[in-house]
Amino acid sequence: MLILECPYCGVTGEETEFHGGGEAHIKRFGPGSSDDDFHDYLFTRENPFGVHFERWRHVSGCGKWFHAARCTKTLEVFGTYSAQTTEPPSDLRAAISDKRPGWTWREFS
Amino acid sequence: MKRYSAFAIAREAARYHSGWERAWRSPEPKRKYDVIIVGAGGHGLATAYYLGKNFGITNVAVIEKGWLGGGNTGRNTTIIRSNYLQDPSAAIYEKSRSLYETMSQDLNYNVMFSPRGVIMLAQTHHEVRGYQRTAHANALQGVTTEFITPQKVKELVPIINLAGPRYPVLGGLWQARGGTARHDAVAWGYARACSDMGMDIIQKCEVTGVRRDGGRVAGVDTTKGPIDCDKLGIVVAGHSGVLADMAGFRLPIESVALQALVSEPIKPCMDVVVMANTVHGYMSQSDKGEMVIGGGADGYNNYTQRGSFHHIEETVRALIETFPMVSRLKMLRQWGGIVDMTGDRSPILSKTPVDGVFINCGWGTGGFKAIPGSGWGMAELIAKGRSPLTDAFSLDRFKEGRFIDESVAAGVAH
Numbered sequence A: 001m002l003i004l005e006c007p008y009c010g011v012t013g014e015e016t017e018f019h020g021g022g023e024a025h026i027k028r029f030g031p032g033s034s035d036d037d038f039h040d041y042l043f044t045r046e047n048p049f050g051v052h053f054e055r056w057r058h059v060s061g062c063g064k065w066f067h068a069a070r071c072t073k074t075l076e077v078f079g080t081y082s083a084q085t086t087e088p089p090s091d092l093r094a095a096i097s098d099k100r101p102g103w104t105w106r107e108f109s
Numbered sequence B: 001m002k003r004y005s006a007f008a009i010a011r012e013a014a015r016y017h018s019g020w021e022r023a024w025r026s027p028e029p030k031r032k033y034d035v036i037i038v039g040a041g042g043h044g045l046a047t048a049y050y051l052g053k054n055f056g057i058t059n060v061a062v063i064e065k066g067w068l069g070g071g072n073t074g075r076n077t078t079i080i081r082s083n084y085l086q087d088p089s090a091a092i093y094e095k096s097r098s099l100y101e102t103m104s105q106d107l108n109y110n111v112m113f114s115p116r117g118v119i120m121l122a123q124t125h126h127e128v129r130g131y132q133r134t135a136h137a138n139a140l141q142g143v144t145t146e147f148i149t150p151q152k153v154k155e156l157v158p159i160i161n162l163a164g165p166r167y168p169v170l171g172g173l174w175q176a177r178g179g180t181a182r183h184d185a186v187a188w189g190y191a192r193a194c195s196d197m198g199m200d201i202i203q204k205c206e207v208t209g210v211r212r213d214g215g216r217v218a219g220v221d222t223t224k225g226p227i228d229c230d231k232l233g234i235v236v237a238g239h240s241g242v243l244a245d246m247a248g249f250r251l252p253i254e255s256v257a258l259q260a261l262v263s264e265p266i267k268p269c270m271d272v273v274v275m276a277n278t279v280h281g282y283m284s285q286s287d288k289g290e291m292v293i294g295g296g297a298d299g300y301n302n303y304t305q306r307g308s309f310h311h312i313e314e315t316v317r318a319l320i321e322t323f324p325m326v327s328r329l330k331m332l333r334q335w336g337g338i339v340d341m342t343g344d345r346s347p348i349l350s351k352t353p354v355d356g357v358f359i360n361c362g363w364g365t366g367g368f369k370a371i372p373g374s375g376w377g378m379a380e381l382i383a384k385g386r387s388p389l390t391d392a393f394s395l396d397r398f399k400e401g402r403f404i405d406e407s408v409a410a411g412v413a414h
């Protein structure tokens, strides 16, 4: 059972109060982009054994979307942060590096 | 290899069972093989078996990081059926179901295939239409299924409650020749046959890297050192993303935990498999008398073979509504496996961007039933470069928009 903290209303709740929304920070490729980019945008997904970044929604609470950084190996939650960003905040990345030295995820490390 | 038979049991009984041989050898890896298969689950072992049996390729190693059959193959609820919707699915699942019928004889190993029949309950009008459509599609594909009335459901399953308060049973999709088999025995039977053909099954050996020479595969790095190969088959279910990363490509796959549980053993009370997709629960009774219950999948990526507790609560709640008598049962064990989910809920059996590397994955919540058919097709793909059974399941189907949408047939985790 995951325990997550909503960065908007500050509530800490069990995963049943939230809803997972899949991979975070996906860049949209629309009409006019190459077939490969469009394919990757639609279908290809990060599926790491370790550090992962995701979107979550506080469905049974304030209803807002936010981001979470998690370990898929241990279920440890490193932290949650605002949806209004295209990359994980640097302080969170540093905190993850303390716990998982050398981690990488897409272009981030 | 000494054959198993009634005579062998009598012979060994007369000499204190001192003459049984080990079912497979545990060799150290050689320097090089023609083909290396990563993953000794059912699909990996079946692939190796048909490489030898159908194509005479026996210089093969199957490399397993744990023990053979210890992944999803040894963790599933063993439902075997072929009532899918799309033609490519019907072809591979029906091939597989038919191979299960003769598997015990082919392998000289009792896999306890029990074609007891599978019912998928229709509990909404939407489901009624969906299953009637599937029954029509199956008729055209030569797969014997039938849409049955609630009364027929009650005859087949006396312990069922047709008049559930929220979701009454409105009918069901019945496949009389579906059923179950002993999951471990499937892995063990293939392993014994592979070892007998001279193949090396190397357990407790983790693949840690895929070595390439230009655009071509050269071999793998393992915890027992590097091993060379001409061709590599990646058949690791939930860990496909990890292996693809080692080989330098990405997949349209996400891994989640799927759970199951079993009750204490009770007297025989249900001799078919019942799946209730709307309320999300399914159940069958094992030969030991335990009720085998399949639960839900987690809603987020993870690799912990455990699963979230609230899914058990949901599944058990649904089952109590459908089978009121189970409300007094105690549960004995619960476990999870890591399943590899694709967007269209169909598997991937394909060449990859790396020459000589083939992948078999994406069976998600429903690949036990497919083990022999998948191994049959995958062996042909590796040996000849293509196979009519696997063509439609190639990796480029997503880019080309050729989805094989089985979200209805595979909607519940099984």
Ligand SMILES: Cc1cc2nc3c(=O)[nH]c(=O)nc-3n(C[C@H](O)[C@H](O)[C@H](O)COP(=O)(O)OP(=O)(O)OC[C@H]3O[C@@H](n4cnc5c(N)ncnc54)[C@H](O)[C@@H]3O)c2cc1C
Pocket (backbone or CB within 6 Å): B038, B039, B040, B041, B042, B043, B044, B063, B064, B065, B066, B067, B068, B069, B070, B071, B072, B073, B074, B075, B076, B077, B078, B079, B080, B205, B206, B207, B208, B235, B236, B237, B238, B239, B258, B259, B260, B294, B335, B336, B337, B338, B339, B363, B364, B365, B366, B367, B368, B369, B370, B413, B414
């Ligand atoms: C709870 C549950 C219930 C299910 N119920 C059903 C059902 O009723 N009917 C049905 O048809 N299907 C069912 N399934 C799905 C089915 O179990 C799987 O689709 C099928 O077993 C997959 O087989 P496999 O051989 O591909 O994978 P696995 O059996 O998981 O084998 C993969 C192997 O690869 C090994 N491996 C991974 N990484 C490495 C590495 N780096 N190096 C070496 N080896 C490695 C693993 O240790 C593992 O043994 C269920 C699954 C679960 C979890």
Ligand SMILES: [Zn+2]
Pocket (backbone or CB within 6 Å): A006, A007, A008, A009, A010, A011, A058, A061, A062, A063, A064
């Ligand atoms: Zn909130």
